[in-house]
Amino acid sequence: xxxxxxxxxxxxxxxxxxxxxxxxxxxxxxxxxxxxxxxxxxxxxxxxxxxxxxxxxxxxxxxxxxxxxxxxxxxxxxxxxxxxxxxxxxxxxxxxxxxxxxxxxxxxxxxxxxxxxxxxxxxxxxxxxxxxxxxxxxxxxxxxxxxxxxxxxxxxxxxxxxxxxxxxxxxxxxxxxxxxxxxxxxxxxxxxxxxxxxxxxxxxxxxxxxxxxxxxxxxxxxxxxxxxxxxxxxxxxxxxxxxxxxxxxxxxxxxxxxxxxxxxxxxxxxxxxxxxxxxxxxxxxxxxxxxxxxxxxxxxxxxxxxxxxxxxxxxxxxxxxxxxxxxxxxxxxxxxxxxxxxxxxxxxxxxxxxxxxxxxxxxxxxxxxxx
Numbered sequence: 001x002x003x004x005x006x007x008x009x010x011x012x013x014x015x016x017x018x019x020x021x022x023x024x025x026x027x028x029x030x031x032x033x034x035x036x037x038x039x040x041x042x043x044x045x046x047x048x049x050x051x052x053x054x055x056x057x058x059x060x061x062x063x064x065x066x067x068x069x070x071x072x073x074x075x076x077x078x079x080x081x082x083x084x085x086x087x088x089x090x091x092x093x094x095x096x097x098x099x100x101x102x103x104x105x106x107x108x109x110x111x112x113x114x115x116x117x118x119x120x121x122x123x124x125x126x127x128x129x130x131x132x133x134x135x136x137x138x139x140x141x142x143x144x145x146x147x148x149x150x151x152x153x154x155x156x157x158x159x160x161x162x163x164x165x166x167x168x169x170x171x172x173x174x175x176x177x178x179x180x181x182x183x184x185x186x187x188x189x190x191x192x193x194x195x196x197x198x199x200x201x202x203x204x205x206x207x208x209x210x211x212x213x214x215x216x217x218x219x220x221x222x223x224x225x226x227x228x229x230x231x232x233x234x235x236x237x238x239x240x241x242x243x244x245x246x247x248x249x250x251x252x253x254x255x256x257x258x259x260x261x262x263x264x265x266x267x268x269x270x271x272x273x274x275x276x277x278x279x280x281x282x283x284x285x286x287x288x289x290x291x292x293x294x295x296x297x298x299x300x301x302x303x304x305x306x307x308x309x310x311x312x313x314x315x316x317x318x319x320x321x322x323x324x325x326x327x328x329x330x331x332x333x334x335x336x337x338x339x340x341x342x343x344x345x346x347x348x349x350x351x352x353x354x355x356x357x358x359x360x361x362x363x364x365x366x367x368x369x370x371x
Contacts, residue, residue, distance in 0.1 A: 009064055010035045011076040021052040021085040021147040029058065029080060034073075038064035050082045052147045087114035087142050089153040096158040099130045099224040107136065107157055116142040130161045130224045164219055165190045166231040173236040176207045176302040184235055185215070189228075193219040207302045210234040242297055243268045244309045249291070251314035257282045262291065262313060267306075271297040283315040 013032035030042045041061040050056055058078045064070035091110035108120045119139045128134055136155045142148035168187035185197045196216040205211055214232045219225035246265035263275045276292040283289055291311050297303035325344035 006069055006071045008071045009038065009062060009073055011060070011062055011073050013060065013076055013078045015078050016058070016080045018081040018083055019050075020083050022049060023082075024049050025058075030060070032060045032062070032076060032078070034062055034064070036064050036066065036070055038062050038066075038070070050080070052082045052084045054081045055079045056082060084147055084149045086151050087112045087116065087140055087148050089138070089140055089151060091138065091153055091155050093155055094136075094157045096160050097128075098160050099162040100127060101159075102127050103136075108138070110138045110140070110153060110155075112140060112142075114142050114148055115144065116140050116148070128157070128159045130159045132158045134159060161224055161226045163226045164193065164217060164228055166215070166217055166228055168215065168231060168233045170233050171235050173238055174205075176237055176240040177204060178237075179204050180213070184213070187215050187217070187231060187233075189217055189219070191219050191221065191225055193217050193225075205235070205237045207237050207239050209236045211237060239302055239304045240269075241304045242271065242295060242306055244293070244295055244306050246293065246309055246311050248311050249313050251316055254284055254286060254315055254317045255282050256315075258291075263293070265293045265295070265309060267295055267297075269297055269299065269303055271295050271303070286316050287314075289313045289315055 011032055011034050016029040016031070019029065024046075025042075025044060025048045026046055030040070030046055032040055032042075034040075039062070041063070043059045043061075044050065056079065058080055060076045060078075062073035062076065064072065089110055089112050094107040094109075097107065103120075103122060103124055103126045105124065108118075108124055110118050110120075117140070119141070121137045121139075122128065133156045136157055138153050138155075140151050140153065142150065166187055166189050171184040171186070174184065179202045180197070180199060181201055185195070185201055187195055187197075189195075194217070196218070198214045198216075199205070211234060212232050213235055214230050215228075217228040217231065219227065244265055244267055249262040249264075252262065258275075258277060258279050258281045260279070263273075263279055265273050265275075267273075272295070274294045274296070276294075277289075289312070291313050293309050295306040295309065297305060328341040328343070331341065
């Protein structure tokens, strides 16, 4: 007689490969095998998420299908390492910004499904220089440090150059002949730099309304600011009015014809004078007469005509004394004025009458006048 005892199944279960926290247990870990048919019961069960930690025990009970001939295996164990997980970080690449824009939550906006805190470099409020693909970094510290690792994530941002703001109101209108200068070419910018005007300072514009003038602005800090190539404004140039100079003529005698001695107006620009009364006119009665002149400029596109300039002319039947006074010679400081300088002379009417009588009569008549 022989006694045959139940056999014990051979269970094979190598230690599973390391997993990361958050990975549920499954067939990759709960994968014991047996030499006979049967059922495995695992602890922890499939789907369990283990905390992070090294050498954690997994166990299994095996119940053979042929319970008559095989023993159950109450406990078979394996060890598994559960590594800390790296939290997933979501941080889309920020849109480009313009120099001068401080970094804010619009750019520094990383997020995670894991609770924790972000620390950025550069920090919020930093103003970056202009440049493409500049590095942004965030360090994430999870609240659950037992199961999650801190992580560092990089991103990039492009900072475009800023365009200076140029202020240049339209200058007040000017008259033709006025050279452009600081009163008209007075643009300002919100950053330091150099202005280059077109037309150049000193240019005299022709007459015209709303003429365009422009300026190029080159910023001192070209690394962060764009050059403004063509900022414009407008200016109106009105016609200039010529300056007419016409001194009051000396009195003339009744019957003396008007000539260039009286009709001698002048202008600071080229043009033509028309006098009223005209040259050759004489007056037969004593009195004060108004002389007129109208001036027409040669360049009517840029100058106004001057329709009427007047002076008064005295006409008399009496002779007027003629005063002669030559410019004195130079003197030295400290020299008192005397008859050498104050030496005006006068030709009296009697002398004039005699002189004119002599002119009208034969040259053979000789008169000696003692005064």
